[in-house]
Amino acid sequence: MNFSSKLLENAVAEFSKLPGVGQKTALRLVLHLLNQDNADVERFSIAMTKLRNEIQHCRTCHNISDLQVCEICASRKRDHGTICVVEDTRDVMAIENTNQYTGVYHVLGGLISPMDGVGPSDLQIDSLVERMKAGEVKEVIFALSATMEGDTTIFYLHKRLKDYKINISTIARGIAFGGELEYVDEITLGRSIATRVPYESSLSK
């Protein structure tokens, strides 16, 4: 692209580094910002810098937080005997939105992925094992993506946790509610037949 301005080119280059943002989209976003008031753009910039500089992670569950201990970990209404292990803060938000879960979380900060050079020591795994030692935890639920990386991580975590007296489970896999059978991929369909549940128990949930 031929830019008429170096400043414009720089701004577009910065935006293009974001995931899923190509040069054309970046240009559209930058031109939009150019049409805003100085104060609006200033506010945008400050929000990013402030976020990066001041954000904290909860020292118990490692979720993104403004405080040293996040609201969920600090809450007395939550069941601190159940820990749901997730990849990142987006998963916490997704599960919180279901209003179905009353336990606490543990945010790994990623998944084991040898291809990307992410090993167990890069994730919050030791601190998860540490949480078992207090003896308060009764159940650990793995809510990780149904991918190779997710399965590898679950396999490794299970090895690390299996000597503690806790229930270990993973969230159910199968066809989605509202999903039409003919569009479901074969692996999911095959597995959901293999792991079928008695009709009456499926009703009670």
Add this chain to the structure above:
Amino acid sequence: MNFSSKLLENAVAEFSKLPGVGQKTALRLVLHLLNQDNADVERFSIAMTKLRNEIQHCRTCHNISDLQVCEICASRKRDHGTICVVEDTRDVMAIENTNQYTGVYHVLGGLISPMDGVGPSDLQIDSLVERMKAGEVKEVIFALSATMEGDTTIFYLHKRLKDYKINISTIARGIAFGGELEYVDEITLGRSIATRVPYESSLSK
């Protein structure tokens, strides 16, 4: 969405204001920035603020520029007798990329759109008329979107310019190169039959 952090929520809110960016995408982009170095995020923020504060518009054609007169208007290689009228800087970039046009530009900064409250006085129209008065201009080409707003703007501009001794043209409309006929919309197809060109003259272009 339930955010675990006010800082995160603010940053997501700022990103969501960008066109075509919803809350989920904004969250993805913000979390990506969070994973970058402080210096990278700082550079991102500075690029935006600097752009907004220091950008200039060429005083002749009103294209975005780092100087008072843009490179195209300052160039002796360009034909200053031909002005291509466009909506914004993206259109200048698109036309420059064709390597077909050797004239200069005039950037209106938008299109007349009563629905959005944009009238002729909000656009760089007076300055376009002013450029006619020097008598150097031989041709004005309208390269505006083939929309209601584009047509309205062309209609208005034609009224303002028709008393000057210049050729006024609009870029050709029709089916795109590589376009399959069955997928072309009826209006375009109908018009491109009505405005058909002799085969031999279409070859020479």
